[in-house]
Amino acid sequence: MDFDTLIIGAGAAGLICAAQAPGKCLVIDHAKAAGEKIRISGGGRCNFTNLYASAENYISRNPHFAKSALARYTQWDFIDWVARSGIAYHEKTLGQLFCDGSAKEIVAMLLKGVAEAGGQLQLNTSVQSVSTKEGGYTIQLIGPQGPRAVTAHNLVVASGGKPIPKMGATDFALRLAQQFGIPVTETYAGLVPFTFSGAQQEAFKSISGVAAPARLQTNGTAFEEAVLFTHRGLSGPAALQVSSYWSPGEVLTLGLLPEEALRRTVREAKETEGRKSPLTILTRLLPARLVPLVLQDLVLPERIADLTAAQLDHLTERLTQWQLTPAGTEGYRTAEVMVGGVDTAALSSKTMRAKNQPGLYFIGECVDVTGWLGGYNFQWAWSSGWVAGQAIKAGL
Numbered sequence: 021m022d023f024d025t026l027i028i029g030a031g032a033a034g035l036i037c038a039a040q041a042p043g044k045c046l047v048i049d050h051a052k053a054a055g056e057k058i059r060i061s062g063g064g065r066c067n068f069t070n071l072y073a074s075a076e077n078y079i080s081r082n083p084h085f086a087k088s089a090l091a092r093y094t095q096w097d098f099i100d101w102v103a104r105s106g107i108a109y110h111e112k113t114l115g116q117l118f119c120d121g122s123a124k125e126i127v128a129m130l131l132k133g134v135a136e137a138g139g140q141l142q143l144n145t146s147v148q149s150v151s152t153k154e155g156g157y158t159i160q161l162i163g164p165q166g167p168r169a170v171t172a173h174n175l176v177v178a179s180g181g182k183p184i185p186k187m188g189a190t191d192f193a194l195r196l197a198q199q200f201g202i203p204v205t206e207t208y209a210g211l212v213p214f215t216f217s218g219a220q221q222e223a224f225k226s227i228s229g230v231a232a233p234a235r236l237q238t239n240g241t242a243f244e245e246a247v248l249f250t251h252r253g254l255s256g257p258a259a260l261q262v263s264s265y266w267s268p269g270e271v272l273t274l275g276l277l278p279e280e281a282l283r284r285t286v287r288e289a290k291e292t293e294g295r296k297s298p299l300t301i302l303t304r305l306l307p308a309r310l311v312p313l314v315l316q317d318l319v320l321p322e323r324i325a326d327l328t329a330a331q332l333d334h335l336t337e338r339l340t341q342w343q344l345t346p347a348g349t350e351g352y353r354t355a356e357v358m359v360g361g362v363d364t365a366a367l368s369s370k371t372m373r374a375k376n377q378p379g380l381y382f383i384g385e386c387v388d389v390t391g392w393l394g395g396y397n398f399q400w401a402w403s404s405g406w407v408a409g410q411a412i413k414a415g416l
């Protein structure tokens with residue numbers, strides 16, 4: 021064999037795996053630079069993990085699958101590596117850790133790890149075909165030096181998911197899984213803004229740029245974070261989080277205010293400043309540009325003192341449970357993650373190795389384990405990549 025291990029994809033999962041894998045290891049990537057998604061992540065500062073990461077922060081057909089890898093290589097293990105590498109970081113919010121400086125420091129740390137482990141990196145190289153060979157795999161590559169067939173005992177698929185095709189994202193891992201009879205679950209764009217159509221889109225467009233803290237819910241799952249109105253629809257952390265749980269046609273329930281706070285404010289206003297309009301009163305609780313839009317089709321009196329019990333109920337319903345039906349999402353063009361992927365039922369949760377295929381591993385985003393917004397997806401890439409690297413180490 022030419023190599024002990026060949027890794028397809030020099031992204032987060034592939035690079036950490038290569039930094040663990042001993043022996044002759046080659047990492048190939050069709051992009052012209054390694055770790056491009058790391059570089060652009062977190063607005064260039066990479067939200068590289070989350071202090072509170074656990075299996076509950078992941079969506080998968082098997083919600084228990086991620087537990088083993090996340091427990092064996094935790095956020096603390098990665099934070100330790102970051103700190104030992106002298107990379108300064110901070111917690112932004114909700115346990116989300118970002119570099120103080122640049123995401124490029126994380127890429128450099130990983131590349132140093134690969135070099136120290138003796139791994140080779142070959143960019144601008146794609147895979148034309150993969151076939152089995154006794155005791156391993158033959159991989160037909162095409163790179164800057166033209167076509168070349170290489171053999172390897174272990175083949176690690178770390179080619180990521182479908183988001184941002186402009187950056188070279190492909191469904192390669194899903195196709196390769198199918199070639200080996202490994203099932204793939206339904207995939208769709210997650211952590212992605214919602215789009216609306218018609219009058220609703222026009223309304224949101226008119227307040228594009230307005231953000232508000234909210235509770236957004238779909239399908240029984242709710243997130244309390246900010247929403248951002250955009251010229252196409254709804255974005256912001258709460259919308260991105262909920263998008264991973266949404267199916268086309270389903271309703272979103274937007275809560276802009278807690279019911280108790282709203283009713284208290286109205287009660288007090290009726291008593292002490294009854295001549296003011298409901299709009300004026302609500303502007304104290306919500307962004308001024310948002311209030312007329314939320315209230316536009318409600319019948320309300322001019323003076324808050326004249327608000328009837330039925331009108332208050334309508335107002336409460338609108339502000340605590342506004343029912344919105346998106347036209348769709350922005351899709352893989354802007355999504356941060358692919359939901360679904362290689363079916364975990366076909367993989368070992370301890371090693372990420374395919375149960376039916378010796379030496380074949382799937383790690384990172386291509387697997388049906390999808391994290392929430394907030395550093396969870398990188399943590400899955402680190403944990404799954406690390407356990408695969410350890411399994412290879414143990415087997416060599």
Ligand code: FDA
Binds near residue numbers: 029180
């Ligand atoms: P990744 O996509 O990193 O790597 C796959 C590699 O395979 C790429 O280098 C690609 O070029 C290569 N490849 C693909 N197909 C190939 C083929 N056919 N042949 C050869 N090479 C191929 N997550 C998080 O936790 N915190 C954050 O701050 C962010 N921010 C963020 C911003 C944006 C804009 C996006 C799009 C995504 C994020 N994410 C994130 C998600 C995170 O980037 C993602 O989950 C990880 O990069 C997944 O790591 P992988 O190694 O699995 O795939």
